[in-house]
Amino acid sequence: MNVAVLSGGVGGARFLRGVVAVIGSDNVSIVGNVADDIEVLGLRVSPDLDSILYTLAGLADEERGWGRAGETWQALETVAQLGGESWFRLGDRDIGLHLVRTELLRSRVPLSEATERLAHALGLGARLLPATDDPLRTFVETPEGTFPFQTWFVARGHRDEVDAVHYAGSPDATAAPGVLEALGAADVILIAPSNPYVSIGPILAVDEIREALERRTVPCVAVSPLIGGRAVKGPADRMLLRIAGGTSPAHVASCYAGLIDALVIDEADVPADAPVRLVVTRTLMTDLEAARRLAAAALDAAGAPA
């Protein structure tokens, strides 16, 4: 069975670990968000792809939610001492990966190929595909102004309410090599429990990818990132409240209108009045076993034997 998963960073990466635990890594293709990528200190950082790489390679700092475990910060301390840009915290080990990626991109290797090389070097079995090789960046519109994603998220601590999100570059972005093939070959498509606006939204803003989901002939199941209407981490609940008007399963499902056949929700959410079939289970991924159970529930909701 081939499974394609659309995924953002932290929550998505944990879910992916569960998917891989259920069906093995060889048949899993991941379409990752690149719209929160950022250039820092001349280095190209792809936070969501890196969260997936580190998590599936067993290198992630689970507690912090981003970057590598056992990280040290000497390079960044030096940067700060010298008056360089240090608001976006890059650890020493993490910098090693960004150096390799940046060098590859500078020598005109596309992001998809650079990611494949990094994934191979880290021993990933699953295929990790950036949604696009083209420039695609999330901007958030707030009462304080419009900000690039990481300025709002990290520098401003995502405190500003968000009125709208837009994805610069989306009209011209095409799916990266392998993405449409992976979606076309999938027996099941899953949408990880990631933020619908800033993690999955940019992937779906690539027309070819959205159209592939609209045209799908196989089940597509999303997992809600909310538990009892609240985000486990991050601003998804506040964004849904302000942009979609609420945090019920129906509001989450509305983000994926026409694209999903079922939504997996938590026991703490009320399964009423949603435009798609709702499947209730425990969605908090406290450990690998919980992630495995959630992945199995999502696959089951798609009618795929786990």
Ligand code: FO1
């Ligand atoms: N998140 C923070 O809140 N502060 C940081 O300084 C920070 C640095 C960082 C460096 C590399 C990386 O891969 C991720 C990093 N993140 C940081 C997380 C990241 O900005 C967000 O969690 C994702 O972009 C949201 O999907």
